[in-house]
Amino acid sequence: MTDFAATRALFHLPEGVIYLDGNSLGPVPKAAPARVTQAVQAEWGEMLITAWNKAGWMEMPARLGDRIGRLIGAPEGTVVLGDTLSIKVYQALASALEMRPGRKVILSDSGNFPTDLYMAQGLIASLGQGHELRTVAPEDVAANITEDVAVLMLTEVDYRTGRLHDMAALTAQAHAAGALTIWDLAHSAGAIPVDVTAARADFAVGCTYKYLNSGPGGPAFIYVAPDHADVRPALSGWLGHEAPFAFDPAYRPGTGIARMRVGTPPVLQMAALEAALDIWDGVDMAAIRARSIELSEAFIARVEAACPTLTLASPRDATRRGSQVSFRHPHGYAIMQALISRGVIGDFRAPDILRFGFTPLYLTPEDVTQATEILSEIMENDLWDRPEYKHRAAVT
Amino acid sequence: MTDFAATRALFHLPEGVIYLDGNSLGPVPKAAPARVTQAVQAEWGEMLITAWNKAGWMEMPARLGDRIGRLIGAPEGTVVLGDTLSIKVYQALASALEMRPGRKVILSDSGNFPTDLYMAQGLIASLGQGHELRTVAPEDVAANITEDVAVLMLTEVDYRTGRLHDMAALTAQAHAAGALTIWDLAHSAGAIPVDVTAARADFAVGCTYKYLNSGPGGPAFIYVAPDHADVRPALSGWLGHEAPFAFDPAYRPGTGIARMRVGTPPVLQMAALEAALDIWDGVDMAAIRARSIELSEAFIARVEAACPTLTLASPRDATRRGSQVSFRHPHGYAIMQALISRGVIGDFRAPDILRFGFTPLYLTPEDVTQATEILSEIMENDLWDRPEYKHRAAVT
Numbered sequence: 157m158t159d160f161a162a163t164r165a166l167f168h169l170p171e172g173v174i175y176l177d178g179n180s181l182g183p184v185p186k187a188a189p190a191r192v193t194q195a196v197q198a199e200w201g202e203m204l205i206t207a208w209n210k211a212g213w214m215e216m217p218a219r220l221g222d223r224i225g226r227l228i229g230a231p232e233g234t235v236v237l238g239d240t241l242s243i244k245v246y247q248a249l250a251s252a253l254e255m256r257p258g259r260k261v262i263l264s265d266s267g268n269f270p271t272d273l274y275m276a277q278g279l280i281a282s283l284g285q286g287h288e289l290r291t292v293a294p295e296d297v298a299a300n301i302t303e304d305v306a307v308l309m310l311t312e313v314d315y316r317t318g319r320l321h322d323m324a325a326l327t328a329q330a331h332a333a334g335a336l337t338i339w340d341l342a343h344s345a346g347a348i349p350v351d352v353t354a355a356r357a358d359f360a361v362g363c364t365y366k367y368l369n370s371g372p373g374g375p376a377f378i379y380v381a382p383d384h385a386d387v388r389p390a391l392s393g394w395l396g397h398e399a400p401f402a403f404d405p406a407y408r409p410g411t412g413i414a415r416m417r418v419g420t421p422p423v424l425q426m427a428a429l430e431a432a433l434d435i436w437d438g439v440d441m442a443a444i445r446a447r448s449i450e451l452s453e454a455f456i457a458r459v460e461a462a463c464p465t466l467t468l469a470s471p472r473d474a475t476r477r478g479s480q481v482s483f484r485h486p487h488g489y490a491i492m493q494a495l496i497s498r499g500v501i502g503d504f505r506a507p508d509i510l511r512f513g514f515t516p517l518y519l520t521p522e523d524v525t526q527a528t529e530i531l532s533e534i535m536e537n538d539l540w541d542r543p544e545y546k547h548r549a550a551v552t
Numbered sequence: 553m554t555d556f557a558a559t560r561a562l563f564h565l566p567e568g569v570i571y572l573d574g575n576s577l578g579p580v581p582k583a584a585p586a587r588v589t590q591a592v593q594a595e596w597g598e599m600l601i602t603a604w605n606k607a608g609w610m611e612m613p614a615r616l617g618d619r620i621g622r623l624i625g626a627p628e629g630t631v632v633l634g635d636t637l638s639i640k641v642y643q644a645l646a647s648a649l650e651m652r653p654g655r656k657v658i659l660s661d662s663g664n665f666p667t668d669l670y671m672a673q674g675l676i677a678s679l680g681q682g683h684e685l686r687t688v689a690p691e692d693v694a695a696n697i698t699e700d701v702a703v704l705m706l707t708e709v710d711y712r713t714g715r716l717h718d719m720a721a722l723t724a725q726a727h728a729a730g731a732l733t734i735w736d737l738a739h740s741a742g743a744i745p746v747d748v749t750a751a752r753a754d755f756a757v758g759c760t761y762k763y764l765n766s767g768p769g770g771p772a773f774i775y776v777a778p779d780h781a782d783v784r785p786a787l788s789g790w791l792g793h794e795a796p797f798a799f800d801p802a803y804r805p806g807t808g809i810a811r812m813r814v815g816t817p818p819v820l821q822m823a824a825l826e827a828a829l830d831i832w833d834g835v836d837m838a839a840i841r842a843r844s845i846e847l848s849e850a851f852i853a854r855v856e857a858a859c860p861t862l863t864l865a866s867p868r869d870a871t872r873r874g875s876q877v878s879f880r881h882p883h884g885y886a887i888m889q890a891l892i893s894r895g896v897i898g899d900f901r902a903p904d905i906l907r908f909g910f911t912p913l914y915l916t917p918e919d920v921t922q923a924t925e926i927l928s929e930i931m932e933n934d935l936w937d938r939p940e941y942k943h944r945a946a947v948t
Contacts, residue, residue: 168593168597170597170598170600173600175600177600177601180601181596181600181601181604183596183597183600184592184593184596184597188592189589189592189593189597192588192589192592192820193585193588193589195768196580196584196585196588196767196824197564197580197585199768200577200579200580200767200768201564201566201579201580201585202566204566204569204571204573204577204579204897205573205576205577205897205899206892206897207768208577208768213768213769239635239636239639239815240635240789240814240815240816241815241816242787242789242790242814242815243635243639243787243789243814243815246787250678254678266801269790270790270793270799270800270801270803271789271790271791271815273801273802273803274788274789274790274793274803275787275788275789277788277802277803278785278786278787278788278803279786281784281786282646282650282678282679282786283678283679283680284679284681285680291801363816365816371592371596371819371820372591372595372596372603372604372609372816372818372819372820373816373817373818373819373820373821373822374818375818376815388677389674390674390675390677390678391638391639391642391671391674392670392671392673392674393636393638393639393667393670393671394638394665394666394667394670395667397666397670401902402902403666403712403901403902404666405662405666405669405687406669406673407666407669407670407673407674418636418638418639419635419636419637419638419639419667419772420636420637420759420761420768420769421769422768422769422770422771422818422820422821423767423768423769424588424767424768424769424818424820424821424824425769425818425820425821426769428592428820496602501600501601501602503601505799506797506798506799
C-alpha cells in the first residue's frame with residue numbers, strides 16, 4: 157500500500173495552489189533541484205566529457221527506461237528513453253509499417269492526440285506509397301479493424317475526455333486481423349496500471365513530464381515487444397548503432413531496444429527524471445488507481461451537485477476513464493482562467509473542455525473538496541464573466 | 553575585439569585541468585547553474601504549467617535560435633532549436649529529397665560524422681524509392697557533384713581531422729548542378745566564422761553542446777534558407793503546426809522556420825543554453841578565429857618539435873582547418889589516457905586519432921604550452937606504455 161501523505165511530502169507545491177494539471181506537467185519532486193544541480197556542477201562541471209562514462213550518462217536512457225518499464229509491465233531491456241513523444245510515434249510507425257508491407261491503412265481515432273496524427277500524416281507523405289490514415293470515432297475503432305489495417309495506432313487515454321480504450325481487447329482484435337499496434341501511453345504511464353506484456357502491445361510510446369513528473373520537455377520513451385527486437389530502426393542514429401564509437405560508415409543496429417536510441421540524450425532532463433523515478437520506484441500502481449478513482453468520483457459528484465451548467469465530458473464509469481475528468485461548458489476558457497486566478501490550476505482544451513487531472517502522489521481529498529468549492533463559487537456567481545478571463549493568450 | 557581574459561572568467565574549469573575537448577562537450581558557463589535552478593525552482597516549481605506562457609518557455613526555441621543565427625550568418629526567423637542533431641539531419645534531408653523528386657543521389661563524404669550517414673541510410677530504406685548515398689573521399693567531393701545529385705550533405709569541419717570544406721564554393725557548385733545542400737555545423741558553430749546566407753546554404757543543422765557550451769544533450773538547431781520557407785516538414789509535429797493549441801485533426805505547417813519544430817522542447821537544457829548564449833552575444837567570431845589559429849599553430853609547432861612520432865592528421869594550412877588539431881599515433885588511445893590522467897583532456901577517435909579542440913573563450917596560450925609540455929613528457933618517456941592506459945572502456 158502506498159502512503160500518499162509520504163509521497164505528497166516529496167513534491168514541492170506552491171503555496172495556495174491546488175494543482176489539477178499534473179496530467180499536463182507534473183510538479184517538481186523535492187529531490188529534483190539537487191539532482192539537476194549535481195548533474196550540472198559535479199558531473200558536467202567537474203568531470204566534463206569524461207562524465208559520459210564516469211557519471212553513467214551514456215547508460216541513463218536504458219537504465220531509466222527499465223524503471224519506467226516496471227510501471228507499464230515491460231520486461232527489462234525493452235524500454236529506452238529519448239527524443240520527444242512525436243519522434244517516438246514516428247519511429248514506431250515507420251518501423252511498424254515496414255513490417256506490414258502489403259497493407260496501407262493506419263487506423264486511429266479522433267481521440268488521439270493531434271501530434272500522433274500529424275506525425276503519421278507527415279510520414280505518409282514522405283513515403284509516397286499510398287498509405288492512408290483512417291481516423292474514426294473512438295467508439296468505432298473496434299468495428300474498423302479490418303484486414304487492410306497495417307497498424308492500429310491509438311492513445312490509450314483520450315487527452316480531452318479521459319476515455320480509456322481496452323488495450324488488451326483492441327490489440328487482440330488487431331492481431332487477429334493481422335495488424336500491429338502502437339499504444340501512446342502519454343496519459344497512462346503513472347496514471348493507471350498498464351501491462352504492455354499482458355496486452356501484447358507491439359509498440360508503446362509515452363512521455364515523462366506528465367504523471368511521471370520529469371519536468372518540462374523531459375524525454376519520451378519507447379517500448380518494443382521482445383518479439384520485434386529485430387525491427388529495422390527507421391531513425392538510425394549513432395547511439396542506436398551496435399558500436400557507436402567504432403565510427404563505422406555503415407549503420408548496424410544495436411541489440412534489442414538499444415537500436416531505438418537515436419542521438420545524444422538530454423542529460424539534465426534525465427537527471428530530473430531520475431529524481432522523479434526515485435518516488436515512483438516505491439509506488440504500487442493498483443493503489444494509485446484506487447485513490448485516483450476515489451478522488452475523481454468525489455470531484456464529479458460535487459461538481460454535478462453544485463454546478464448544473466457543467467456537463468460531464470468523461471465516461472461516468474470510472475473503469476472506463478483514465479486519471480482525469482473533463483467537463484464541457486461554452487465558456488470553458490473563461491471559467492478555467494477564473495479558477496487559475498484563484499489557485500486551482502487545471503487546463504482548457506478547445507473548444508469547450510475544462511480538464512482536471514487527478515494525481516494521487518500529491519493530491520488529497522481535501523484538495524478536491526476545496527477545488528470544487530472554488531469552482532462552485534465561480535459558477536454560482538458568474539465570476540468567470542469578466543473581460544480579463546475571456547482574453548485568450550496565444551498559448552493556453 | 554573580444555576580451556578573452558574576461559570570457560575565460562565566465563566559465564567554470566576544474567582545478568588542474570587543461571580542457572582541449574570543448575569541441576566535444578563545452579564546459580559549464582558560471583551562470584548556467586543558477587539559470588537552470590531558476591528554470592527548475594522559480595519557473596517549473598512555482599509557475600507549473602503556466603510557465604509555458606509566463607516564463608516564455610514556448611518561445612525559447614525561436615528566441616534562442618535567433619541568437620545562434622547571429623553566429624552563423626542566418627537572418628532572424630530562420631533558425632529554430634529542437635531535438636538532436638541526428639533528427640535535424642533527417643528532417644532536413646527528408647524535406648530536401650522531396651524538393652528534387654527526379655534525382656536519387658545523396659552525395660556525402662567519408663569525413664562526415666557517422667550519424668549523418670546513418671540517418672540518411674535509414675531514410676533511404678524507409679522511402680524505398682531507390683535513393684543512393686554516395687560517400688566519397690573529402691577531396692573528391694567537388695569532382696562528384698554531378699547532375700544526378702539531389703542533395704549534397706556535408707559536415708563543414710571533419711570531426712576527426714578538422715579539415716574545413718569550402719561551404720560557399722561547394723554550395724555554388726551544387727546549385728549549378730541543380731542540387732540542394734545540407735551543411736552540418738556541429739564543429740563550426742562557435743568555432744569559426746560561418747555565413748550561411750553568403751554561402752547560400754539551403755539547410756544547415758548543428759548542435760549546441762560543443763563550442764556553444766549548452767551542456768550534455770543540449771538541443772540541436774536547424775536553419776532553412778528563406779527561399780525554402782515553404783518546405784514541407786517531414787517530421788510534422790504539433791509544435792510546428794500553424795495553431796498547435798487548436799488541436800485540429802489535420803496538420804497545417806506554421807509560418808517559416810516554426811514548421812521545423814516538432815515536439816515539446818527540453819526547457820532545462822534550453823535554460824543552460826541561454827546562459828551560454830549570454831556569453832556568445834558579446835563575441836566577435838573574427839576574433840575567435842584569429843585566436844583559435846594562434847593557439848592551434850602554437851600547439852602544432854610545439855608538438856611537432858617535441859614529439860616526432862606523432863603525425864599531424866589535420867591540414868597544415870590553418871585556413872583549411874576548423875578549430876581542432878588531430879595527430880595520429882598507433883598507440884593514440886593509450887597516449888590520450890595518459891594525458892587525461894595528467895589533467896590534459898582531449899579525446900581519441902578510432903582507430904588512431906588524438907583530437908584536441910581549441911576554444912578561445914576559455915583556453916589560453918599558457919594552457920597550450922603546458923599541455924604540450926605534458927604531452928612531450930609522456931612521449932619522451934613512453935609514459936603511455938602502461939596496462940591501465942591500454943584497457944579500453946566500453947565508451948570512450
